Amino acid sequence: MYPRDRTRILEVGQARTHGLGADVYLMRQFARRPGAAVHQGHAHLGPRRVGQYRSQCADVVARVPYIHGSHPNAGTVPRPWKARRAYYGNTVVLLSTLNPDGTTNIAPMSSTWALGHTIVLGMGVGSRTATNLRERGEAVLNLPGVELWKQVERLGDTTGNTRGQVQHGHGSVPCADKFAAVGLDRQPSQTVSCDRVAQCRLQIEVRVVGAAPDADGHFLIAQTHVQMVHADPAIVVPGTSHVDPRLWKPLIYNFRHYHTLGSQVGESAITETPSA
Numbered sequence: 001m002y003p004r005d006r007t008r009i010l011e012v013g014q015a016r017t018h019g020l021g022a023d024v025y026l027m028r029q030f031a032r033r034p035g036a037a038v039h040q041g042h043a044h045l046g047p048r049r050v051g052q053y054r055s056q057c058a059d060v061v062a063r064v065p066y067i068h069g070s071h072p073n074a075g076t077v078p079r080p081w082k083a084r085r086a087y088y089g090n091t092v093v094l095l096s097t098l099n100p101d102g103t104t105n106i107a108p109m110s111s112t113w114a115l116g117h118t119i120v121l122g123m124g125v126g127s128r129t130a131t132n133l134r135e136r137g138e139a140v141l142n143l144p145g146v147e148l149w150k151q152v153e154r155l156g157d158t159t160g161n162t163r164g165q166v167q168h169g170h171g172s173v174p175c176a177d178k179f180a181a182v183g184l185d186r187q188p189s190q191t192v193s194c195d196r197v198a199q200c201r202l203q204i205e206v207r208v209v210g211a212a213p214d215a216d217g218h219f220l221i222a223q224t225h226v227q228m229v230h231a232d233p234a235i236v237v238p239g240t241s242h243v244d245p246r247l248w249k250p251l252i253y254n255f256r257h258y259h260t261l262g263s264q265v266g267e268s269a270i271t272e273t274p275s276a
């Protein structure tokens, strides 16, 4: 039996040497020791079986409560967990792209992030959107508000491809006019050829400046550059070019559930729209 504190110091040090998180390293070491916590706790289960890994992790970490630091409440400390997906979601975007026949395709996506005037998009390689991004090099990010979640959800099951296919969980039914299918209106863009979605209060016209598959070859990662932003004046701080974050309620895809933001809890020291 190891004295707990000493075990922890030794193990964390060794975990670093092995380039592992302390939890993972500890779990592996404990699992190897005859008579260790995992073995004792699960001796009655017999040979390893599906699902055992998760309970072993929980068991080991529960018996070594301080491995994430000196947190006084072990119950709130994250534990190793074999997540089915690491896809935590993000703000929802309806992405407009240009089809070969000059019409506009729209598809919901949450895998986007912005850095200055660069916006990175991640879309399944088999989607119409990915093909259009590669071939036509332009798009509009239309940001829906919470009131559009049902349209967004329905659009997730449609594709601009002529043949349907299941795209990572979404059953894609071919649809030539997605605007009409869910009752959304087109609005011409100013710097790109594909249309904007009139019901979206924030619209960002972009051009693709680079695109490559992700490491697994499942997604196209497109880097885009912002050409023009359109915002409903009702969500802009009067007399400025800033969106008022207290007035804009984005649609958030949170582990595949639709949410929006609650009330403000604080603000950054570098905000350009301070509350006071």
Ligand SMILES: Cc1cc2nc3c(=O)[nH]c(=O)nc-3n(C[C@H](O)[C@H](O)[C@H](O)COP(=O)(O)O)c2cc1C
Binding pocket: 092, 105, 106, 107, 108, 109, 110, 111, 112, 122, 123, 124, 126, 127, 128, 129, 130, 152, 153, 155, 156, 157, 158, 159, 160, 161, 167, 170, 172, 253
């Ligand atoms: C809320 C939501 C978010 C989505 N986010 C993504 C995403 O980030 N990347 C992706 O490849 N597919 C995402 N999808 C699935 C695509 O929208 C779906 O595969 C769609 O059929 C693609 O249409 P397209 O083939 O016309 O491009 C999302 C779907 C929903 C409903």
